Amino acid sequence: MKAIVSDGGFGTRFEDVPDPLPRDDEILVEVQATSINRADLLIASKQPRGTQLGIDFVGTVLTTAADGSGPARGQRVVGLAKNNSWSEVVAVSTDRVATLPGELDAPAGAVLPVAGLTALYALERAGSLLGRSLLVTGANGGVGHLAVQLAAASGADVIAQIRENGRQFALDELPDASRISIEAADSAGAAPIDVLLDSVGGAVTAGAFARIRKGGNAVFFGNTVREDLHLRPDWGHARPGVRIEWLYLLDEITRRDVPADLSVLVRLAETRRLRPHIGGSFAWSDIDKALRSILDREVGGKVVLTL
Template sequence: MLDQESSGTAYTWGKPPQPPAPEDTVKALVTTAPAPLTLELRSVPDPRPRPDEVLVEVHATALNRADLLLAARRPAGSPLGLDVVGTVLRPASDGTGPAAGARVTGLAANNAWAELAAVRADRLTVIPDGVTDTDAVTLPVAGLTALYALRRAGWLLGKHALVTGASGGVGRTAVQLARAGGSEVTAWVGSAARGKGLADLGAQVVTGYDEPPTAPVDILVDSVGGDVFSTGYGLLRPGGVATVFGNTVRAELRLPADWGHARPGVRIEYLYLLDEVTRRDVPADLALLLDLVVAGKLTASPGLLTPWTDPQRAIDALYSREVNGRIVLSM
């Protein structure tokens, strides 16, 4: 008898049993507590891409408020990370997406805070020369959210757009895209410090929450909720559009008593990015944003850049709202 089996372990005659081959691992940031979020650098198994996924060596990622919400819904030890920039080590085996060696950015599936990530080929686009990794990684979540919010609003030329939470990554991008589309833009922020630089990005009016705007608007892009949303909604002209993509104050959305008949034709749209991308051409939309950066029409530089091996600085900055724009973790 050449082979025999004992206790579930296979043996070859004349050779001692061999231990299983060790699993290859990579370093990744995983959650240790959700609220407040804490992370730990651990060794995790190498990603195993599906046929429609690309294996990416990660160069940079970013920290979003969405990550805080996702962390609260997942058990300790979970990976996170939506924004990804890196180099394609292995293209998708089904033949789709970027080729090996391409420098790419895109949306990962909560696994970008790692040395390697498997990312869907239809969630990536190639980064053009002239755009840095740390600039490119600011665009997937924030850039696509702003772009889709304004597309939901429709025609921009000659309109007046009000952007709440305008100091954040999405808000700053929405201000620039609305202005590039021909809209007059009012940026509404929490304080004078939070409004710094927004006039340079195209906002004609920058005001704080203690001094609400009073001019009628055609478009409301809101991420704040509560009284800010209610006030902004009250400024909409008939036929206007409110696009809501967040609720940072975690309050009920309230409408004025005359919300309907006083504003005929007004629409309220809710945007959830991870659902929206299922109906969008993500590579083409990311390429559009990158082309605007190359052309000098969109500023995408991070507000804070910190090493991924020490993420606490980034987490503290996100909770304290001390950073204008995106928080980027460099690998």
């Protein structure tokens, strides 16, 4: 079968690879759509040439699991693969998939696994959000635009911080838009916040940190600028009780009921209470163009590949 593999740095190429051999708890899925996460780019840049790539996918079950678990043959599913979803067929554990209703198209579904679960789990770490002020950095990114919507639906007063490509954040199209305000990353005199969800890093994170009230929360799940974080020596004394956590999705899912959590996101998207934004949709033969659109920050939301 054909698969997209790493070719050094951020480069990729198509290669013939062996068909996957499923374990007893795995299904075989014919992939219809997948999406690109920044983590995929980092993995590609660090792995040897020829390494398969990709986590998110939507597809149709070709073969059921030998142990009887999971969805039936012919059902559409959405899930997380082990860095091999940019391929024609993937073998995936039944505890990493959820069924996908016909009302939700494959590209929209492919946005949900990594970005949606990261947003969902980060907000859970923050605790009750009702009436609290919450800042999302990188709010027009893959995780950020979903976190903004989920936080607003949970009763938070959300500040969506946009560093660039802000024009692609269509606030008036979002549910609970009255609870969301947009802010530039370099805003002066910015208001204090109760909760910070950050994936940017560097000076943006330091500025957001300085706004957290005593007893607030900060949840980190990325560092897209790849810069160190520098804080004043007295930062902690000025903000006692602030809880700081790091969320790494691939570790988090080892302790989570992924099918149930994915199903929550699917239901929200199906009923339009969560609206995944596809900034770019490419045939998988155009993988180089798709990767370039992310590296050059040409798009907001997520980039999707269709097979």
